Amino acid sequence: MSNIKRITSVLALAMLVLASRFARADEFDHLMVITFSGPVAVPGEVLPAGTDQFSNPDGDRGVLQIRSADGTQPYATLLTIPSERSQATDKPVVEFEERTSGSPEAIRSVFYPGETTGMALVYLSALK
Numbered sequence: 001m002s003n004i005k006r007i008t009s010v011l012a013l014a015m016l017v018l019a020s021r022f023a024r025a026d027e028f029d030h031l032m033v034i035t036f037s038g039p040v041a042v043p044g045e046v047l048p049a050g051t052d053q054f055s056n057p058d059g060d061r062g063v064l065q066i067r068s069a070d071g072t073q074p075y076a077t078l079l080t081i082p083s084e085r086s087q088a089t090d091k092p093v094v095e096f097e098e099r100t101s102g103s104p105e106a107i108r109s110v111f112y113p114g115e116t117t118g119m120a121l122v123y124l125s126a127l128k
Contacts, residue, residue, distance in 0.1 A: 028059050029055045029056050029057065029058070029059055030054075030055055030056045030059075030061075030112045031053060031054070031055040032053070032054045032055070032092040032110070032112060032113075033051060033052075033053055033054075033069070034051070034052055034054055034092055034094060034110075035050065035051040035052075036049055036050065036051075036052070037049055038104065038105070039104040040096075040104055040105050040106070040107055041099070041103070041104045041105065041106040041107070042066065042075075042076050042078060042106070042107050042121055043076070043078055043121055043122060043123050043124065044076065045066075045075060045076045046104050047066065047075055047076075050069065051069040052066055052067065052068065052069060052075065053066070053067040053068070053069065053071050054066055054092070054110055055067070056119075057077070061080070061082075061119065062079060062080055062081075063077060063078070063079060063080065064077075064078045064079075064080050064110065064119050064121065065077045065078075066078070078121055078122070079121075079122045080119035080120055080121055080122060081119075081120050081122060082117050082118070082119070082120070083095075083108075083109040083111075083117070083118045083119060083120035084116060084117055084118075085111060085116050085118065086116065087116065088111075088113075088114050088115055088116050089111070089113060089114075090113050090114065091113055092110065092111065092112065092113055093110070093111040093118070094107055094109075094110055094111075095107075095108045095109045095110075095111075095118075096108055106123075107121055108120060108121065109121065
């Protein structure tokens, strides 16, 4: 009987370790699922209205990757710089830049839930 208890304990511990790894996956890559009611602009791309995944590949806070809702279609991989805000929230926050009338709203920065340091998107303007 002690072998069965030992095996059960080992399996329970293994499941606990695996469950904690999966629970932290979103914290590692800062996966956020965000829905937009209209098209939004990011550097070099206009995303259609709908739901998208925002994450940091390999946990790199200097890079923001945007993918389709199911994660299969990549839309953009963007460089970011740190952006600060005074108060953390329990949900993702997207801040927008002002744009001319008729243009899609442009994402200025994205904040992961519970953090005051976010990721500001880097827009490069063409030199004339």
